Amino acid sequence: MxxxxxxxxxxxxxxxxxxxxxxxxxxxxxxxxxxxxxVLGVSWNLLGGFTGQVSYGHAAFFGTGAYATAxxxxxxxxxATAWWGLLVGGLAAALLATFIGWICFRLRGPYFSLSVLxxxxxxxxxxxxxxxxxxxxxxxxFLPAFNDKxxxxxxxxxxxxxxxxxxxxxxxxxxxxxxxxxxxxxDAAESLGIDTTKYKxxxxxxxxxxxxxxxxxxxxxxxxxxxxxxxxxxxxxxxxILVTMLGGAATLWGPALGAVIYILVSEGFxxxxxxxxxxxxxxxxxxxxxxxxxxxxxxxxxxxxxxxRRTDNKDPKQVAA
Amino acid sequence: MTPxxxxxxxxxxQVVIAGILLGGLYSLIGLGMSLIMGxxxxxxxxxxxxxxxxxxxxxxxxxxxxxxxxxxxxIVLPALFLIGAGLQKYLITPVMDVESVLPQNQVLLTxxxxxxxxxxxxxxxxxxxxxxxxxxxxxxxxxxxxxxxxTISLSFNFPFLVAFAIAIGLGAALFLFLGKTDIGRMIxxxxxxxxxxxxxxxxxxxxxxxxxGLGAALxxxxxxLLAPVYYIYPAIGGPFTSKAFIxxxxxxxxxxxxxxxxxxxxxxxxxxxxxYISLGYKDAFGFVIFVLVxxxxxxxxxxxxxx
Numbered sequence: 001m002x003x004x005x006x007x008x009x010x011x012x013x014x015x016x017x018x019x020x021x022x023x024x025x026x027x028x029x030x031x032x033x034x035x036x037x038x039v040l041g042v043s044w045n046l047l048g049g050f051t052g053q054v055s056y057g058h059a060a061f062f063g064t065g066a067y068a069t070a071x072x073x074x075x076x077x078x079x080a081t082a083w084w085g086l087l088v089g090g091l092a093a094a095l096l097a098t099f100i101g102w103i104c105f106r107l108r109g110p111y112f113s114l115s116v117l118x119x120x121x122x123x124x125x126x127x128x129x130x131x132x133x134x135x136x137x138x139x140x141x142f143l144p145a146f147n148d149k150x151x152x153x154x155x156x157x158x159x160x161x162x163x164x165x166x167x168x169x170x171x172x173x174x175x176x177x178x179x180x181x182x183x184x185x186x187d188a189a190e191s192l193g194i195d196t197t198k199y200k201x202x203x204x205x206x207x208x209x210x211x212x213x214x215x216x217x218x219x220x221x222x223x224x225x226x227x228x229x230x231x232x233x234x235x236x237x238x239x240x241i242l243v244t245m246l247g248g249a250a251t252l253w254g255p256a257l258g259a260v261i262y263i264l265v266s267e268g269f270x271x272x273x274x275x276x277x278x279x280x281x282x283x284x285x286x287x288x289x290x291x292x293x294x295x296x297x298x299x300x301x302x303x304x305x306x307x308x309r310r311t312d313n314k315d316p317k318q319v320a321a
Numbered sequence: 322m323t324p325x326x327x328x329x330x331x332x333x334x335q336v337v338i339a340g341i342l343l344g345g346l347y348s349l350i351g352l353g354m355s356l357i358m359g360x361x362x363x364x365x366x367x368x369x370x371x372x373x374x375x376x377x378x379x380x381x382x383x384x385x386x387x388x389x390x391x392x393x394x395x396i397v398l399p400a401l402f403l404i405g406a407g408l409q410k411y412l413i414t415p416v417m418d419v420e421s422v423l424p425q426n427q428v429l430l431t432x433x434x435x436x437x438x439x440x441x442x443x444x445x446x447x448x449x450x451x452x453x454x455x456x457x458x459x460x461x462x463x464x465x466x467x468x469x470x471x472t473i474s475l476s477f478n479f480p481f482l483v484a485f486a487i488a489i490g491l492g493a494a495l496f497l498f499l500g501k502t503d504i505g506r507m508i509x510x511x512x513x514x515x516x517x518x519x520x521x522x523x524x525x526x527x528x529x530x531x532x533x534g535l536g537a538a539l540x541x542x543x544x545x546l547l548a549p550v551y552y553i554y555p556a557i558g559g560p561f562t563s564k565a566f567i568x569x570x571x572x573x574x575x576x577x578x579x580x581x582x583x584x585x586x587x588x589x590x591x592x593x594x595x596x597y598i599s600l601g602y603k604d605a606f607g608f609v610i611f612v613l614v615x616x617x618x619x620x621x622x623x624x625x626x627x628x
Contacts, residue, residue: 103616110364115612115615118563118567121563125605238366245423275444278440282440285429289426
C-alpha cells in the first residue's frame with residue numbers, strides 16, 4: 001500500500017466507525033454539516049477554482065436541488081423517495097446550469113460573477129412568489145425518511161467521497177487540462193482550438209450537479225426548507241466561495257479543510273456569542289486573504305514547491321544538466 | 322374626463338413621483354459604487370454594509386444626543402470618508418498588489434469586511450429593527466392639480482423630498498468636484514489610465530484612498546437620508562449592495578450622470594412594477610434589467626463609461 005493510500009484510507013475508516021463509537025447527536029450534527037459543506041466547497045471549486053469562473057450565485061443550484069426533491073416528495077411519493085431522490089435534485093440543478101450558463105457565459109470575469117448572482121436572486125424571488133409549486137415563504141415541511149442521524153451521516157459521507165473522487169478524476173483527465181487552460185488564459189485556450197464555452201458549461205454542470213445533490217440532501221436532513229434558507233446569497237452562495245478561499249482555491253483538499261474550519265468556527269462561536277458570531281469568521285477571512293492569498297492548503301503547497309526547488313538547485317547533477 | 326380616468330391618472334402620477342423620489346436615494350448609493358468601480362475597478366461587496374454603518378451612526382446621534390438626521394450628515398459624511406479611506410489603505414490596497422490563483426481576492430476581501438461589519442452591528446445593537454422616530458417622518462405635502470375639470474391630488478412625502486433634494490445637491494457637488502478641482506482631475510486621470518497618471522506625478526495610491534472614502538461618504542449620506550423613513554437592522558446592507566450594482570451597470574461604470582439616471586430608472590422600475598405588475602416580484606425587475614443591460618448594453622444606458 002502506498003503512503004498516499006494510507007493517508008486516505010485510515011482517516012476514511014476513522015470517519016466511518018466514528019458514529020459507532022460516539023453517539024453524541026450534536027457532534028454527529030456538526031460532522032454532517034461539515035461534510036455537507038465539503039461537498040459544496042469542492043463542487044464550487046471545480047468551476048471557480050480550477051476553471052476560473054467565479055460564481056456568486058451557487059445558491060441557485062443548492063436551492064433548485066432542494067426544491068426539486070421536496071416537490072417530488074410532496075407530489076405523493078413515499079418519504080423514502082427523498083433520499084434516492086438526491087439524484088433528481090442533482091439533475092434538476094444540472095439542467096438549470098445549462099440555462100444559466102447559456103446566458104451568463106456571454107460575460108467574463110466579474111460580470112459573469114454578478115450575472116449569476118442576479119439570476120440566483122431572481123430564482124429566490126420565484127421560489128418565494130410561485131406559491132402553487134413552492135408553497136412560498138411558508139416553505140416545505142417534510143417528514144424525514146430516517147429518524148437516526150447515523151443514516152444521514154453515512155449518506156453524506158458517501159456523497160462527499162464521490163464528489164471529491166469525481167473532481168479528482170475530472171482534473172486528472174483531458175477535461176481538467178482544458179479547465180486549467182481556460183482559467184489561465186481564455187483567449188489562448190480558444191486559439192488552441194478549445195471550445196471554451198462548451199467546456200465552461202461542462203464544468204458548471206458538474207459543479208451544479210453536486211451542489212444540487214447537496215441541496216437535496218440538506219432538505220432531506222433538515223426536513224424543512226424555505227426560499228430564504230436555501231437560496232440565501234450570504235449564507236450559501238458567498239459562504240461557498242469563502243470556504244473554498246479559506247482552504248485554498250484550485251486545490252483538491254483545500255475546500256474540504258475550509259469547510260471543516262467554517263463549521264468549527266461558526267458553530268463554536270455560536271454557542272458562546274450567539275447572534276453575530278460570524279464576525280470571527282469574517283476576521284479569519286480577512287486575515288487569510290491578506291496573508292495567505294491562496295488559502296491554507298494553497299500556501300502550504302506553495303511553500304513546499306519553493307523548498308523543493310531550492311533542494312533541486314543544490315543537487316549538482318541538476319545544475320550540471 | 323370621467324372620475325375613473327382621473328383616478329387612474331392620479332395613481333399613475335403618484336407612482337411615478339414615489340419612484341423618482343426613491344430613485345434620488347438610489348442615485349446616491351449608485352454614485353458611490355460607480356466612483357469606486359470606475360476609478361479602481363474594485364467591486365465593493367461591502368457597499369450596503371457601509372450604508373448600514375451610517376444608519377447606525379445616525380441612529381446613535383439621534384437617540385443619544387437628539388441630533389436631527391439631516392444635521393447628523395455633518396458627522397456621517399466625514400466619518401464614512403475616514404472609514405472608507407482606512408479600509409482602502411489598510412486592507413484593500415495591500416491585497417491588490419498580491420498575486421493569487423483567483424483574481425478576485427479583493428472582492429472576497431470586501432465580502433469579509435461586510436460580514437464583519439454586519440455581525441458587529443448585530444453584536445452591539447442586536448438583530449432588532451430600530452427606527453429614528455423624527456416628528457416629520459410621515460409629514461406629507463399635497464399638491465392639487467386641475468386636469469380636465471377633475472382635481473388630482475398628489476402627495477409628496479417630506480423626508481423623501483428632502484432626501485431627493487440633498488441627493489441631487491450632492492450629485493451636482495460631486496460633478497463639479499470631479500470636473501473643476503485638482504483632486505477631481507487626478508481622480509479622473511487615475512480612472513482613465515493608472516500608470517500614465519502615476520508617470521505624471523499623481524500619487525495614485527492616495528487617490529484610491531480618497532476615491533474609496535468619497536464613495537463610502539456618498540453611500541453613507543444615502544443611509545442617513547434613508548434612516549427617518551426606513552427600519553435599521555444589521556442585515557439591511559445586502560439588498561442595497563445588489564441595488565448599487567444594478568444602478569452602476571445601468572449607468573455605466575464611473576459615469577456620474579449615468580449613476581443618477583440608473584438610480585432613477587431603478588426607482589421608477591420598482592415603483593411602477595410593484596403597482597402594475599406584481600409586488601412580490603418587485604426586486605426581480607432590477608436583476609432582470611441588470612442581466613439584460615450587461616449582455617446587450619455593456620457600457621450602460623448612456624453608452625460610455627468614464628468618470
